Amino acid sequence: MTITEKKYSRIQFISNGHGRGTMDEISELLKKRREKIDSLKADGIDLYPNDARVGETTAAISERYGQMTPEVLEMVTERFTVAGRLMAVRDFGKGAFISIQDRKGRLQAFLRKNQVGERAFALFKRLDIGDIVWLAGRVFKTRTGELTIDVEENGLRLLSKSLRSLPEKWHGLTDIEIRYRQRHLDLIVNPEVRKVFHQRSRIISLIRRFMEERDFLEVETPMMQPKAGGAVARPFKTFHNALGINLFLRIAPELYLKRLITGGLERVFEINRNFRNEGISTFHNPEFTMMEFYQAYATYEDLMKMTEELFVFVAQNLFDSLRFNYQGKEIDLTPPWRRLTVRDAIVEIGGVERTVVDDGVRMADHARKLGIEVKRSDPPGKVLMAIFDETVEKNLVQPTFITHYPVDVSPLSRRNAEDPTLTDRFELYVCGKEIANAFSELNDPVDQRGRFEMQLREREAGDLEAHEMDEDYIGALECGMPPTAGEGIGIDRLVMLFTDSASIRDVILFPLLRTRDE
């Protein structure tokens, strides 16, 4: 056994017991289960049959019969078949209550020796919590009023044998590391975790419906790109052997989606993963899900309205309300949401004097006072946004649109008609976090080339996140892209908000964790 294997032996007992290690290294529990398996096999019992047919879910039965009185239930002669994981056993010798769990919930069953028969009852006695079983029988209500399956003769089958003991029934699984690394256990024993992922699916489904109702076409664009464009972030790099070229996992689909707008699709959206080679936190996972959409002949102001409508649509369908709690704070989505320019926000919310905000030199001094590192090469817009991040962001609890971003930090946004140093752009903040970013798109290829050149200068000055020159994209713009507005919405953060989750890892089934060397 190497040092690294030894190091994680605690985890390995529950993460990899299949044939790994000798018998004296594995836990007593695992040993007992293996003995049990051998004896079941010896008696000719198939541990993993696949011919069982399941008629009902536990929830369907509960919904139909849960409200009926015991007397009425006695007249129900229908026979039901269900399957699920054995979660609890309350054994009385010649009878026993068991609970099984399927994708919809739990249901109790009652096994009576003189009804199910010797053979089935003997099988029951050798089952373990965690096994997958099949049940058949009628419904009745117990003395305490719980709807229960009265298992019929031979109405119990083993469908899959579990070799591991499940986490404790009362406290469940709370070790966060095991919860993330072995999500299957988390899902088996923690119903609230299952609920979050059901809600996640529902939210995405609602978003999709909202977009389709507005005649947006769902598309898929490359995840592997020769140039990682469309956002300001560091990419993951990979290599294609046959072509012999470097590729990057996309940091955004933006430039491809806008090519589709140029191609005449006019309204497109994509819900998919982006990859950013950055730190991990409760709000950042290296791969995360984003919806981006683009609408020709719309402006960023149209998108503010549409964003409000989208959030309202999701909240209404999810909660039947526009108010909900996030981490102890009540959020109210009732439109219209507050709109503030970056500068006004820094003055009104950040408490910085307007004279400072309007003066490049004083602004840099102020930034340094806040502990921000300012380089001589940093454009004023970048300094302004650093001050914004420091003084404003965390205070934007209720949904707020921040508008009029500096052109320096918006290489793909259309310039504002009145002030060409600003762009027609907004970001949406809720609970101190950026949820969406949108702008009227820059469709002037000459201006776009100039913006890319500006980014190149920043890259040369050491900014690894600065955008690259993308001649192909400029070529597409040169064909004429209609006036368009586009938006990206961080789906994980949106789901966090709607499910009251404190960490992004609670809304991603398999968040990235450090691997362990073998």
Added chain:
RNA sequence: GGGUCGUUAGCUCAGUCCGGUAGAGCAGCGGACUUUUAAUCCGUUGGUCGCGGGUCCGAUUCCCGCACGACCCA
């Protein structure tokens, strides 16, 4: 990258301050029990105390380093 905290039985946790190689509940195993639901009752197995090093007669405990995780900061 920095700080704080954590890692003890399959799971949930005590114990460690003040050094003498560990306890509980659940699960498991044996037994009783045909309306329980954290079933109950009797009995019982199970641990290189995350890993490595140091101090010491002796380290789960003290010191140093490392790994992994959580939170905060950058």
